[in-house]
Amino acid sequence: MATTSISLIREQSEKVGPPRALWVPYALGRPLGSAADPEFQKAVLRASFGLLATATEPTIEDYSIEAPEEAGPGVWACPLNFDDPTANSLESRFRSEVARMRPWSAETREARGRTLFGVSGAAIDQIDEVVEALVSIAQSGDVRNAPEVGIEWAFPMPLLIRHLSDDVRTIYHEAIAAQPGAGAPNHDALNHWIFGENTGKGMTDKGTAYGELLLTIADHLTASESDAALMTRGFLVPEGFYKGGSAFPSTNVPINPDN
Numbered sequence: 001m002a003t004t005s006i007s008l009i010r011e012q013s014e015k016v017g018p019p020r021a022l023w024v025p026y027a028l029g030r031p032l033g034s035a036a037d038p039e040f041q042k043a044v045l046r047a048s049f050g051l052l053a054t055a056t057e058p059t060i061e062d063y064s065i066e067a068p069e070e071a072g073p074g075v076w077a078c079p080l081n082f083d084d085p086t087a088n089s090l091e092s093r094f095r096s097e098v099a100r101m102r103p104w105s106a107e108t109r110e111a112r113g114r115t116l117f118g119v120s121g122a123a124i125d126q127i128d129e130v131v132e133a134l135v136s137i138a139q140s141g142d143v144r145n146a147p148e149v150g151i152e153w154a155f156p157m158p159l160l161i162r163h164l165s166d167d168v169r170t171i172y173h174e175a176i177a178a179q180p181g182a183g184a185p186n187h188d189a190l191n192h193w194i195f196g197e198n199t200g201k202g203m204t205d206k207g208t209a210y211g212e213l214l215l216t217i218a219d220h221l222t223a224s225e226s227d228a229a230l231m232t233r234g235f236l237v238p239e240g241f242y243k244g245g246s247a248f249p250s251t252n253v254p255i256n257p258d259n
Contacts, residue, residue, distance in 0.1 A: 002019070002020075002052050003018070003019055003020065004019075004020040004021070004022070004048050004049060004051045004052055004055075005018050005020065005021045005022070005048070006021070006022050006024055006031045006032075006044070006048050007021040007022065007023040007024070007060065008023075008024065008026065008027075008030075008031055009234070009248065010023045010060065010062075011234075011246075011248050011249070012231075012248075013060050014060065017058055018058070018060075019055070019058055019059075020051040020052065020055045020058075020059050020061075021051075021059070021060045021061070022044070022047055022048040022051060022060075022061050022063050023060055023061065023062050023063060024044060024063045025063070025064070025066065026067055027187035027188075027238075030067070030187065031044070032044045032045065033065075033067030033068070034067045034068050037067075037068055040067065040068065043065070044063065047061075047063055090138070090209055090212055090213060090216065091135045091138065091139065091213070093209035094131070094134075094135065094209040094210055094212075094213050095131060095135070096209075097208055097209050097210055098127065098131050098168065098171060098210075101171050101172055101174075101175040102127065102171065102175075104174070104175035104176075104178040104179065105170075105171045105172075105174035105175045105178065106174075107178040108174035108175070108177045108178045109124070109174060111178075115170065115174065116166075116170045117167050117170045117171065117174075118167065119154070119163045119166050119167060120133075120151075120153060120154060120155070120160060120163040120164045120166070120167050121151055121152055121153045121154030121155070121163075122151050122167060126151055127167075127171065129149040129150060129151055130149075130151075130164055130167050130168060131168065132147070132149050133147035133149050133151075133164055134161075134164050134165070134168065134213060134217070135213070136149075137161060137164075137217055137220065138213050138216045138217050138220070141220040141223070142220075143157060143158045143161065143217070143220050143221050143224050143229055143232075144157055144158065144224070145157060146160055158221060158224070158226070158228055158229045158232045159228065159232055161217060161221070161232055161236060162232050162235040162236055165214060165236055168210060169194075169210075172190075172194065172208075172210065173190070176190070191238045191241060193207075193208065194207060194208050194210060194211040195207045195208075195211035195214075195215070195237070195238070195241045196208075196211060211241075214236055214237060215237065215241075215242070217236065218233045218236055218237050218242055218247060221233040221236070227249075230248075230249040231248070231249065233247045233248070233249075234246065234247045234248030234249070
């Protein structure tokens with residue numbers, strides 16, 4: 001049976017070597033580009049299906065059409081104030097941030113009647129435990145052993161770190177969705193809000209404590225030198241926000257799936 005696929009991470013597709021893949025320059029979770037433009041989405045699908053007729057050998061074709069803007073970094077600013085003069089460490093600033101997000105995110109969950117929180121295996125009433133798990137990893141540098149906070153995690157380490165981060169990011173996204181004003185920020189705007197403007201040295205300018213904590217954990221993943229850790233680092237930090245470049249390992253580094 002002939003198959004085709006859509007790739008969001010070109011490096012990963014190059015290693016897997018699928019028969020046909022269309023690489024798209026869109027954010028993780030947005031393989032068809034804009035969430036509110038069905039005609040644009042259909043065009044991406046047609047290009048992917050078109051490979052069935054044109055690709056006669058294993059092929060990764062680039063789809064160079066950018067998705068339409070929804071709300072760019074230049075037209076959106078987070079209305080929440082995170083300044084906490086009592087927080088004197090990265091970990092305490094992170095805890096304070098999440099505490100300020102929680103009531104806003106709860107409003108969004110109530111309005112929607114659903115949430116994406118919980119991919120790590122945590123329940124919605126275990127936000128504090130998820131936060132403490134990430135804090136523990138950042139403080140200890142241990143990216144091999146799962147934090148023991150009373151939760152049966154749905155994934156092993158180090159992949160669990162990605163899903164812990166996804167759960168926290170859901171709280172931040174839900175909090176922003178509850179804010180007054182027209183239009184939601186797009187993926188790039190949210191990344192700039194969370195991670196700030198990258199200096200090229202792994203540091204951030206005016207980002208969140210959450211983003212700074214993720215960069216700290218990314219450094220721990222780098223130090224572990226395991227293939228699984230390096231791939232997790234790529235899922236953890238968006239393109240361009242880790243030391244000025246990609247957090248994924250370079251394509252000339254062999255990946256051992258058993259490591």
